[in-house]
Amino acid sequence: SQTIHQWPATLVQPVGSPLSLECTVEGTSNPNLYWYRQAAGRGLQLLFYSVGIGQISSEVPQNLSASRPQDRQFILSSKKLLLSDSGFYLCALKGVRNTEAFFGQGTRLTVV
Amino acid sequence: AQKVTQAQTEISVVEKEDVTLDCVYETRDTTYYLFWYKQPPSGELVFLIRRNSFDEQNEISGRYSWNFQKSTSSFNFTITASQVVDSAVYFCALSRNTGGFKTIFGAGTRLFVKA
Numbered sequence: 001s002q003t004i005h006q007w008p009a010t011l012v013q014p015v016g017s018p019l020s021l022e023c024t025v026e027g028t029s030n031p032n033l034y035w036y037r038q039a040a041g042r043g044l045q046l047l048f049y050s051v052g053i054g055q056i057s058s059e060v061p062q063n064l065s066a067s068r069p070q071d072r073q074f075i076l077s078s079k080k081l082l083l084s085d086s087g088f089y090l091c092a093l094k095g096v097r098n099t100e101a102f103f104g105q106g107t108r109l110t111v112v
Numbered sequence: 113a114q115k116v117t118q119a120q121t122e123i124s125v126v127e128k129e130d131v132t133l134d135c136v137y138e139t140r141d142t143t144y145y146l147f148w149y150k151q152p153p154s155g156e157l158v159f160l161i162r163r164n165s166f167d168e169q170n171e172i173s174g175r176y177s178w179n180f181q182k183s184t185s186s187f188n189f190t191i192t193a194s195q196v197v198d199s200a201v202y203f204c205a206l207s208r209n210t211g212g213f214k215t216i217f218g219a220g221t222r223l224f225v226k227a
Contacts, residue, residue, distance in 0.1 A: 034214070057212060101159075
């Protein structure tokens with residue numbers, strides 16, 4: 001079965017510091033991968049998605065970037081965090097068909 | 113452009129009441145998928161149901177039921193005899209059949225079920 005690993009679960013970072021959140025998946029090959037952000041009390045905003053190694057599509061202009069160095073690895077990064085980057089970050093995957101998305105446990109990021 | 117609207121921000125009911133969560137979507141695609149997810153306080157997203165645009169048959173799963181109507185672009189979710197454990201944020205979502213199968217979420221409806 002498919003599983004998604006996200007870490008860390010919580011993170012507190014100062015403004016201006018770098019960020020690297022990692023998402024790895026198991027039990028599937030060539031998945032579509034997604035990064036979502038949920039601001040406090042808000043809905044989920046799609047940030048990036050990837051249909052394959054090295055292929056990244058950005059949905060909204062922002063202070064973040066994403067990379068997919070391996071088939072089952074999806075990384076969310078920032079060179080300098082802003083206060084507005086605080087939120088709950090979720091990684092998700094879909095298989096080859098347009099099935100439901102499976103979500104990781106999420107990382108709660110607080111920028112102070 | 114695709115859009116999902118959940119007009120109800122918060123709903124509060126007393127245990128055993130029935131409650132319906134509304135979802136209205138917009139898309140120009142003829143093939144698309146609709147979903148409902150539950151987000152309990154722990155934060156993880158739990159998949160509840162998936163419907164494709166060609167299947168308007170309503171579905172019932174225990175106390176949960178879904179009403180999909182293409183004529184009104186709605187995909188409403190009803191919980192019968194609500195329980196405290198149903199308290200969560202519920203998201204309606206829409207996915208295209210192209211372009212990476214991106215899933216667009218509504219803003220969510222927070223449901224409080226009081227004992």
